[in-house]
Amino acid sequence: MVYSTSDLITCDQEPIHILGHIQSHGYLVAVRPDNYQIIHTSANIVELVGQSADDLLGKSVGQLLSKTAQPADRLTNLLDQGRANQSWDTISPYRIELNERVWNLILHEYNGLILLEWEPAGDASMLPYNQQLVSQALNEVQASQSLSALLENTARRIKEIIGFDRVMVYQFGADWHGVVVAEVKEPHLEPFLGLHYPASDIPRQARELYKKNLVRLIADVHSTPSPILTVGDWPTDQPLDMTQAGLRAVSPVHIEYLKNMGVAASMSLSLMYRGELWGLISCHHDTPRFVDYTARQTAKFVSQLLSSALEFRRGEENHLQRDRSREVGRILHNQLVQHDNVTNALTMQPTTLLDLVEAGGAVLRFGGRF
Structure with missing residues (x-):
């Protein structure tokens, strides 16, 4: 594909950390850390929990599992545990079964929100x-x-x-x-x-x-990415920052x-x-x-x-290269001393200028000739 200069400038300025979508193989919810209110959710969340984004935005994270076989307070307890530990690494990934399938729930906190990401768990x-x-x-x-x-x-x-x-x-x-x-x-x-x-x-x-x-x-x-939807009263100039989102x-x-x-x-x-x-x-x-x-x-x-x-x-390797360069320099010096023809001494012997530098070729200009 050939890009124009304007294409490349646009690409270099694209805010890729706030694209407003997630990849379709997973699901995302972002909540406030103080009251666990759901601020953002991916539009495809209905596939996972049986409730649409409209049903969930603005509600507590405890609402998220209310229509699944999981205890409704499981996520609240999990968030409490992560905050008490002051680390999300201790509980991520959290394996959870939903819709007769096992998922990895990965949590992290970034830019004032806690992000919960569900993706398929491996073997x-x-x-x-x-x-x-x-x-x-x-x-x-x-x-x-x-x-x-x-x-x-x-x-x-x-x-x-x-x-x-x-x-x-x-x-x-x-x-x-x-x-x-x-x-x-x-x-x-x-x-x-x-x-x-x-x-x-x-x-x-x-x-x-x-x-x-x-x-x-x-x-x-x-695949077709799933858009991120946001609670109505959230500032429009504060889109979800997904810098750390997988x-x-x-x-x-x-x-x-x-x-x-x-x-x-x-x-x-x-x-x-x-x-x-x-x-x-x-x-x-x-x-x-x-x-x-x-x-x-x-x-x-x-x-x-x-x-x-x-x-x-x-x-x-830099140390080895320095030692090798010194040895090649010594050999080239001896060849110059032993040969009357400078060109032959540097280009026609077992050790040449190319052994001194990392290059595929060299041009010698000597005595007005190349």
């Missing part, structure tokens, strides 16, 4: 297998002899956890363009390893979100981008280096694919292992 029996993969990833972080081996091993572990067709490690440059520095993929896919992409592919505000929300899943690019819908520009690549589902994990965004683990799948919360957290932990290793490995 609990996979937890020991995922823990085994984490253990193997930790061993590989410790054993990898080079940064490139570490990146490829991490991509392979992520692919095992989430089952996507392609997993790439994407590194940002100083100007925020990106390059694929490691890749694990299914055999039928063309390789992306070594390809470069412009900074406009991942605009500024998207990079800022990647620093705050380290995991991003798009389960089905062809169900947050996707920019239409990005959806079109993925469709044009033939990608039906994607997932990204942030790689941090010294507090800044170093790159992403970018995952693509040819068909829609949902990854449940537990598997996403496992993949996130593996990506954080890589982030923690980046500083050590980068420093180690």
